[in-house]
Amino acid sequence: MPRLLVVIFFLLLASGTYAQIDSLQQLRDSTKLNLDTAAVQDSVKKETRKERKEREKAEKERAKYYYKDILKDSTRLAIEHVSRVAWRRSAIAPGWGQITNGGRWVWVKLPIIYGGFITAYFVFDYWNYYYQMFAKEAAYRIDNSGGTNNVDLERMSTEGIIRQKDNFRRNRDMTILVTAVWWAGNVIEAYTDSMLRNRYNIGDDLGLKISPTFMPTQTMAYKPNLTNYFTPGVKLTFTIK
Template identity: 30%
Template sequence: MFSVLYSFSQKEKDSTSIALDQSPIIANKTLVKKEIDPLRPSKAAFYSTILPGLGQAYNKRYWKIPIVWGAIGAGVYFYVRNDKQFDRYRDAYKSRLAGFKDDEFYGLISDDGLIRAQEQFRRNKEMSLLITFGLYALNIIDANVDAHLLQFNVDENLSLSPHYQYNEMENTSDLGLTLNFKF
């Protein structure tokens, strides 16, 4: 003994329905489009040329400024240190050539040793200078590239995202990629 009960309601809304606003939902009003400034990368590079780290400040990458100053400062430090050592050994060698025997290395290092030390510190000084100029150029390149990447479009209208979906018809799961491109 089975009974089937059908009921119909004449009401348009019942107590469980949620009233929605009749105006359409437009998602584009919430998106803020930034204009691309084609001179921004060149400004950042120019500022970094004037003062290392200033281009990073212009790009609002403040955490990079101590790295830039530390790298260039280390290069300058090693250049100055190697220059002082070179001068010490050169002055000692010059005093030995003049016939003096009162330099700080007398009895410890031979004349050939002084020449080799001068060559080593000259090479180290030149390498320090090249590395410092390379780090200075790297600072300029970083500011320029970072300014270019800040203008790269990464909003939600252009996205590639993985998705997982359960397929009820086949009782399996589906994996895939979704590409969203909205105008």
């Protein structure tokens, strides 16, 4: 019995020693792996800011000539260049891109574009005039604890004048926003017209033919006469190219 206990003791001691050796070996291997990874990372040169900018510039330049890794042909590059010129010119001066695109409708578009800007100017001047008038009156009453600076507004209360001032200011600012949207619409129209004009055939000859004709019309079912009658009309014929 004592011998058996001694044997069991030595077996437990040996297993514990083997486990410690195995854990030390795993720790040594993981430490070596971490050191190798750190050495690899240190060996890789970090990208500087200048190199990053040059790389991004090269990628943008490549994107001009490729579309989803497909090389663009010279025709598509020319169309994109013309479209860029059109919308950039309209962004600088409204109507310039429309003149660049050409076409018979350009002299209709220009009056509409500049008519919108002229209308926006007069609307802005209207709202701004009354805003300034009510703002001066409100400031005068607050600084002088009453009294009236404008005889046309003497019957209005101070709260009403402040409320009107805010309303006119909001309308004036809204006019500026609408004018900016009108300018953006001018740019979008120039770009869209250039793309459609150069990519698709939207010329004046749309293949439309108009000719008078007679359309057969049957009588109602409750009438005894079932013969066909003809009604004059106009026939439109479109030819898709």
